[in-house]
Amino acid sequence: MTQGRFANALGAITGSIIGLDREAEILAVALDTGRHVVLEGPPGTGKSSLLRMMCRGADLSFVFVEGNAELTPSRLLGSYDPAMVLEGGYRADAFVEGPLVWALREGSVLYIEEFNRVPEETLNVLITALEEGEAHIPRYGTVHGAEGFRLVAAMNPFDAIGTARISHVVSDRTCRIAIGYQEAEREQAIIGLHHDAPPEVVEFAVELTRKTRDHPEIRIGASVRGAIDVTVLAVELAARRGVDSMTRDTLRDAARAALTGRIRIDESGTRSPDEIIDELFAALFDARANDPPDGQGKVNRLLRDQEADQGKH
Ligand SMILES: Nc1ncnc2c1ncn2[C@@H]1O[C@H](COP(=O)(O)OP(=O)(O)OP(=O)(O)O)[C@@H](O)[C@H]1O
Numbered sequence: 427m428t429q430g431r432f433a434n435a436l437g438a439i440t441g442s443i444i445g446l447d448r449e450a451e452i453l454a455v456a457l458d459t460g461r462h463v464v465l466e467g468p469p470g471t472g473k474s475s476l477l478r479m480m481c482r483g484a485d486l487s488f489v490f491v492e493g494n495a496e497l498t499p500s501r502l503l504g505s506y507d508p509a510m511v512l513e514g515g516y517r518a519d520a521f522v523e524g525p526l527v528w529a530l531r532e533g534s535v536l537y538i539e540e541f542n543r544v545p546e547e548t549l550n551v552l553i554t555a556l557e558e559g560e561a562h563i564p565r566y567g568t569v570h571g572a573e574g575f576r577l578v579a580a581m582n583p584f585d586a587i588g589t590a591r592i593s594h595v596v597s598d599r600t601c602r603i604a605i606g607y608q609e610a611e612r613e614q615a616i617i618g619l620h621h622d623a624p625p626e627v628v629e630f631a632v633e634l635t636r637k638t639r640d641h642p643e644i645r646i647g648a649s650v651r652g653a654i655d656v657t658v659l660a661v662e663l664a665a666r667r668g669v670d671s672m673t674r675d676t677l678r679d680a681a682r683a684a685l686t687g688r689i690r691i692d693e694s695g696t697r698s699p700d701e702i703i704d705e706l707f708a709a710l711f712d713a714r715a716n717d718p719p720d721g722q723g724k725v726n727r728l729l730r731d732q733e734a735d736q737g738k739h
Pocket residue numbers: 442443444445446467468469470471472473474475476539580582616619650651
């Protein structure tokens with residue numbers, strides 16, 4: 427067994443990526459052995475961060491492409507600059523490389539997000555690259571892939587367009603790594619990586635955000651990005667408002683702003699995101715208020731002003 431470049435980089439991502447040890451290991455081995463990979467998981471579960479950190483650790487560049495209906499074959503491959511063609515014809519230097527050609531030539535990782543939104547004809551171009559390690563471009567010729575070229579695609583299983591859209595021709599040429607939401611403590615640690623906030627606020631933000639994921643009226647809950655925003659908004663609003671502890675009002679303003687726009691209500695649901703977030707918020711906040719006063723500082727500071735505050739509602 428030879429230790430590959432990505433496997434060697436695994437140590438370097440510890441500290442910047444929380445959890446995902448097993449997924450990172452599988453991804454590293456897959457990339458080191460020349461596999462192409464689909465990372466499948468809900469939004470905000472760390473797919474892009476993991477790949478970015480692994481490429482950084484392996485000292486490899488990667489090119490990022492957003493998958494959407496406008497990702498035509500020529501956007502992916504590249505195209506001729508019309509002004510230069512007018513001047514000098516279809517010369518090689520008039521060709522502006524797209525991300526696929528760049529990644530093939532450099533032997534880099536091509537990372538395509540929202541892979542299930544990529545149009546069929548663009549997927550067909552990718553199949554040639556996966557299968558033969560090259561791309562055929564009209565008038566320009568064939569670009570042969572350098573050693574190291576890999577496709578990593580990310581997709582979200584909740585996407586309304588569905589993962590079944592990816593034809594079997596593509597999925598049969600890729601490995602799939604599923605990435606899910608992490609446990610609460612790890613989500614708290616993710617927030618801690620980027621923001622200095624009181625632990626009780628972070629815990630509250632994570633717990634509230636997680637409640638959006640298994641609510642019967644919510645089809646898609648909020649990711650750790652929602653919890654990050656609850657935390658940042660709450661802390662900064664409190665500082666601005668000049669209160670030294672977190673009031674119900676401030677925390678609720680933060681929760682509403684951070685979460686109501688992120689959740690997707692189930693088609694059968696009758697209530698608005700605001701109503702559902704308010705309900706989840708009130709239940710969690712009141713439950714915390716009932717914690718014993720020595721509850722490890724969990725709620726004390728959080729709720730110091732609650733009684734005064736409640737008078738206003
Ligand atoms: N395991 C993790 N370790 C460190 N940070 C993480 C982790 N998971 C998520 N994050 C943080 O959460 C945010 C979202 O992560 P990221 O963009 O990697 O998710 P994603 O799965 O690519 O989402 P999307 O499907 O929407 O593209 C980033 O700010 C990232 O720093």
